[in-house]
Amino acid sequence: MDCKAALAEAGGDVDKAIEVLRIKGQASAAKRSGRATSEGIVASYIHATGRVGVLVEVQCETDFVARGDEFVQFAREVAIHIAGAPSPPVFVSAEEIPDELREAERRVFEAKAREEGKPDDVVAKIVEGQVSKWSREVALLEQEHVRSDRYEGQTIEDLRAQLAAKTGENIRIARFARFVVGEG
The missing domain is CATH 3.30.479.20 (Elongation factor Ts, dimerisation domain)
Structure with missing residues (x-):
């Protein structure tokens, strides 16, 4: 029945209906994220x-x-x-990365950007980008x-x-x- 409803919601477009079903599946998975995993x-x-x-x-x-x-x-x-x-x-x-470690990395990236002579407003953006990239790597x-x-x-x-x-x-x-x- 979900397929029929998704197809109706997508105006008969099968590709859009598949996307609608995937979004609904992800939304229902988010609801389950708080349940115990034993x-x-x-x-x-x-x-x-x-x-x-x-x-x-x-x-x-x-x-x-x-x-x-x-x-x-x-x-x-x-x-x-x-x-x-x-x-x-x-x-x-x-989320598991300790704040102290994240701050230490932030200081390293900031020092590097300042050594390169970047302006203060640019340094902040560079540091945020570098910390974000580093977080994705670890x-x-x-x-x-x-x-x-x-x-x-x-x-x-x-x-x-x-x-x-x-x-x-x-x-x-x-x-x-x-x-x-x-x-x-």
């Missing part, structure tokens, strides 16, 4: 060289979804991304998936939101660990 899986990925390994905990609301192929595949794709990201993520989301959900052949232009958050809309559940990447031989 089920899920820990996915792993070890690169072919054996020098990089990743563990990632992905949570959902029900065991039924946690055992589903799409959920398991999503968790594996996240692990693959973390292993292969050119700029490995440090935090799951930008936050997993903000990064574009490394497998651009399969997920061109899609961030990890986009993929998570699509799965949440498809399953009708709150999907959450709880934490991850990346191991590299010779580091840490």
Whole structure:
């Protein structure tokens, strides 16, 4: 029945109807974001060289979804991304970045801009842009998936939101660990 209503809302245009359905799916996923995620899986990925390994905990609301192929595949794709990201993520989301660290980066970017002799009004804009870019680089959900052949232009958050809309559940990447031989 949703399809018929979306088609009517789009004036018979199938492409617009698909867009309407996607927007409604994302809106209903946003409503679910506050619900508890007590089920899920820990996915792993070890690169072919054996020098990089990743563990990632992905949570959902029900065991039924946690055992589903799409959920398991999503968790594996996240692990693959973390292993292969050119700029490995440090935090799951930008909201997790501590204020002290964000301020330290802001000071570094500001000092750099001032060294280059930029005017004060330009410095503020440069600093905000640089901090925003840095946040996207260190936050997993903000990064574009490394497998651009399969997920061109899609961030990890986009993929998570699509799965949440498809399953009708709150999907959450709880934490991850990346191991590299010779580091840490």
